[in-house]
Amino acid sequence: MIQGQIRVAVNGYGVIGKRVAAAVLLQSDMELVGIADVATDYRVKAAAIAGARIFAATEKDMQSMHDAGIRVRGTIEDLLDLADVIVDCTPKSVAAKNLERYRSCGVKAVFQGGETHALTGHSFVAQANYESAMDRDATRVVSCNTTSIVRVLGSIQDAGLLVSARGVLIRRATDPWEADHSGIMNTIVPEARIPSHQGPDAQSVRPELDLVTMAAKASHTQTHNHYWTLKLVGGTSRDDLLAVLRAAPRIAFIRMSDGVVALNSTVELMHDLGRPRGDMWEVAVWEDVLSVQGDEGFLTYQVDNQAIVIPETIDAIRSLSGTVRDANESIAQTDRTLGIRRDFLCVQD
């Protein structure tokens, strides 16, 4: 078990890495010792301006970053010397090699959902299995879609109300900042395979879930949108379902009646709430759309793919470190520091 502040490094300063770094800075029990990357562009420069300590993935990258005017403190080897835990947000191809290096340096590692379950042998969602990651040397925070599924369906399952779930996941095509021809235009691209991988991935955390997913990419850049048909235990009412979701961590209600009528409404709402980058860490469930008919429930929710795994990553750092032994305690601490809500528009939240 780590003593004092957990010293956290971030490897890969992209969409997830930059958000993890910002969230670590908010944790009183963590210290951000540095970030590593290979890029010399505005992202790393802005991080340096903001005061982050920058490390290079290799000696060669160190030179090119230096040439670009970035103050580099060393290579990732130097960064690992300073860290208890590293959050690996690098692209898929390099992460497996990284794990060996982290292990050899005795640094615990949190990977992201782009990696396979097999890499670390453990897939993490705080409310589901915080304890089982404790004192491990590595875990994988599951992807944005999977995290949302585990939160929502897992909560209904835990309440004993769920028989099975069939979902359609309409994903954003690429991230808002991508300018380099990674997008789709004026179309929908369905996944070529049913079931899509998100169902089995959720079962890596909650094997008992009976679920099948179909997925597609649509022509927008902000957030995913899931549609679920739930088979419920007989007698479950709409109020029962709402009560479960209201009590579950990191799920918040939105309402058509408040003018939150589309995916971009919620992004604006996050800005209105003063959220950094307009981030929404919660799964946003449309309360007034959710419906129960007979023994079936129907609901739609929204997932901010850039932000939803950030609180899970903070919890994963604590779990690996073993400094907080209770899931609820870590979740509460993370949620308080980030400002996570149960309902975005109730004053008495």
Added chain:
Amino acid sequence: MIQGQIRVAVNGYGVIGKRVAAAVLLQSDMELVGIADVATDYRVKAAAIAGARIFAATEKDMQSMHDAGIRVRGTIEDLLDLADVIVDCTPKSVAAKNLERYRSCGVKAVFQGGETHALTGHSFVAQANYESAMDRDATRVVSCNTTSIVRVLGSIQDAGLLVSARGVLIRRATDPWEADHSGIMNTIVPEARIPSHQGPDAQSVRPELDLVTMAAKASHTQTHNHYWTLKLVGGTSRDDLLAVLRAAPRIAFIRMSDGVVALNSTVELMHDLGRPRGDMWEVAVWEDVLSVQGDEGFLTYQVDNQAIVIPETIDAIRSLSGTVRDANESIAQTDRTLGIRRDFLCVQD
């Protein structure tokens, strides 16, 4: 029963009207006596250049069309004098009033899916209820989404394989030609109500279908995309399901393995096949995505909202006229003239 060629008029020369007019021209048993509209823009001018006889909705419209350089043959009153059947493709608000006028002139009328079932008391899909529209004075061809549902689910139901169906309908936001701020941008807009109206609308044609739909608009302009979870009669295999769909009218297979990987692939394919306007009259079912697991079937298909109701409209004209007393005969005739296919990429179709 009408003798000789059916004299057809089209009221409203928009997305549907222009396609109905073109399809009528291909029918040896029909004559296009004229089209009526209120607009003076490029659509009507292009129709006039192409040789269509143009009529104005009112005397006032006649003047403004004349001023715009369009040769106008009279008002809609004059057009009704020439017609046995009129296809009403006008905007929602005016159609109800039109029906009275059509009736008083003794002209039979086909309405479109924007109208309610109540307007005519009959909702039409050729394969489902051609006979029951025969000799009526009016019917309503149901909307694009509903037509696709009746074709696909109706066929599975008729084969005795369907228990229930739960669908998610991802719709195009606006039509490709719309330039006047009717679009959505970089978002998805879910319908505020579950079930969405398409399920009940399909039941206006096939009351015995057990189905629930959720719907949303996505940020593209071309075609709808449906995702279905089917509860099947025990023992139904994937091959069973494919065989039913292959035999059903106006459903054609597409395949990811042919590079048809997205909604816009199919639009290009229709152009490659020489289709006018790239129109796809068939429901395009992804054959190699369709999956059966246990007693559940999962499938996704694509609906060309601008084109799918055109063959139904042609059949509806015949049914009201009473000239062809057998649904299959009318369907076959329509399909042959339009070039409707069962599989877009088999040479021996």
Added chain:
Amino acid sequence: MIQGQIRVAVNGYGVIGKRVAAAVLLQSDMELVGIADVATDYRVKAAAIAGARIFAATEKDMQSMHDAGIRVRGTIEDLLDLADVIVDCTPKSVAAKNLERYRSCGVKAVFQGGETHALTGHSFVAQANYESAMDRDATRVVSCNTTSIVRVLGSIQDAGLLVSARGVLIRRATDPWEADHSGIMNTIVPEARIPSHQGPDAQSVRPELDLVTMAAKASHTQTHNHYWTLKLVGGTSRDDLLAVLRAAPRIAFIRMSDGVVALNSTVELMHDLGRPRGDMWEVAVWEDVLSVQGDEGFLTYQVDNQAIVIPETIDAIRSLSGTVRDANESIAQTDRTLGIRRDFLCVQD
């Protein structure tokens, strides 16, 4: 001249209103006394949660806001009693009527660029004519496009380098939060008239500018993009032009070489810099794209239509109030509180 803090009210809490309110809160010489609106949706609710004092446009609105659970402090009449200056961010049709009311209450008023120059007889850009608005009862902060033109071309004109300017303005189609079918899809919509109105509008502030603009809307929601061909005084070098822009207020350089390669790059950069809502108050000029050939200069820059007028509005409040008599002093104060930069990626800014 107003004594003590300037008491500021905001009428209309939309895209501009919410940003003005937030900027007022950062000014040590201003107090936000309340915001007025007619809406009952998430925007006003979020404002209330954040602690703003809400007023209703009318008694009737007060009731509906109350019914929606919003704590309303009174009507706009009550708000005007509390204010020295009101910033009117209401839709176009109502502003003219508002001015009469503001005058009768003795409250000075800042209008936005949607209004005509004639409404107040004065059009405001801080660097151009702060002094001439001083002690007036009302002014109009010009629109986002016009503000950027006055900043950039006005600076080059002031340096004695500009002969004439011909511009193409590619505008965003609608704002990012708009979900209600106000967008365009997969097209460009050119303005039907050359010159477009932005050129004459810039001349309402800088009559001596020789400029012609063409404009269009493109299929994106974030920021405008201007392309200019400048006729320069003979002998002007690229370095001369860059030096003028570097010295001018509220213009900041961006660079393709930093990976800022598109409009959305800059939005991400603003988030990386910690800007609220990702707002960019500066005109962002691509330094490494700007080119001079012979006596012509060519440049492209980006305008955040949601944010660029916010610093001007703050200055306009001070100018009308008469509390700060020097433009540069007000500009410096506004820029310091907002964190406005000359170059987004230089550490020694």
Added chain:
Amino acid sequence: MIQGQIRVAVNGYGVIGKRVAAAVLLQSDMELVGIADVATDYRVKAAAIAGARIFAATEKDMQSMHDAGIRVRGTIEDLLDLADVIVDCTPKSVAAKNLERYRSCGVKAVFQGGETHALTGHSFVAQANYESAMDRDATRVVSCNTTSIVRVLGSIQDAGLLVSARGVLIRRATDPWEADHSGIMNTIVPEARIPSHQGPDAQSVRPELDLVTMAAKASHTQTHNHYWTLKLVGGTSRDDLLAVLRAAPRIAFIRMSDGVVALNSTVELMHDLGRPRGDMWEVAVWEDVLSVQGDEGFLTYQVDNQAIVIPETIDAIRSLSGTVRDANESIAQTDRTLGIRRDFLCVQD
């Protein structure tokens, strides 16, 4: 000089190749002997269904095409044996190697605008330099943007009215059928360099043109949109400019007053006119937007990047073949077979 029908082969059956093949079929003086490709997807399958003779780029491709169920007639070597002229529509990297092969087989070759001027030493636009390509063994039809510039500015230059031209070219981001992540989303991507390459490219055909272009990609898939500021010879009136453009080949007028208000309006209009694939071979100039002020002209036009080079390619085949020695004769023949117009909405065209 070739005797009898010109035997034409098409290498590369993509956006341009498929349109060239279709246009060749319409020419009474040409025979389409076959098309070559490497793909096994729907495009080639649809071509085979339509009756085209398919050849494979290599022996290996022949096998994979055969395995995909496509009837392959041989390799490109076999195709070259049958051809007098080949139109190379392959991707950039392979064309240079192809030229050697074509030469060694004694087959003349037309390349497309993705290749450099240096490859063939001749860049082709029919109205500008048909004669100089005659009897050569190869030429390059310039790109869509360049073709439009040569047509429009070249015509004004030829009329002695043009001093200089400064243009902003807003391009489509990717083609409508592209589903595989080649698009941009919710942004504009400016070219990193001024002048953009289109200006110098137009000078490869018309060296005397004084022009500078800036360019960008916008978030749509259909057609480019150019904005020009022209310095005109003193005394040139708006009517003069319109008269020149009206008389010039392959330029057609459109009008805002006809409801042609955006890029997608024109696409719909082409469909309304019965054009295959909605193709627009003409440069569409907005007549009622064009403006002359003092000695400057301002205009905007639209370029269908998928279609505009097709008539030029047909003419280039004839020019290389030497069968038609007069540019105007070839242009007239091509235009008549395709149905090219001077004004889309005049009956007496």
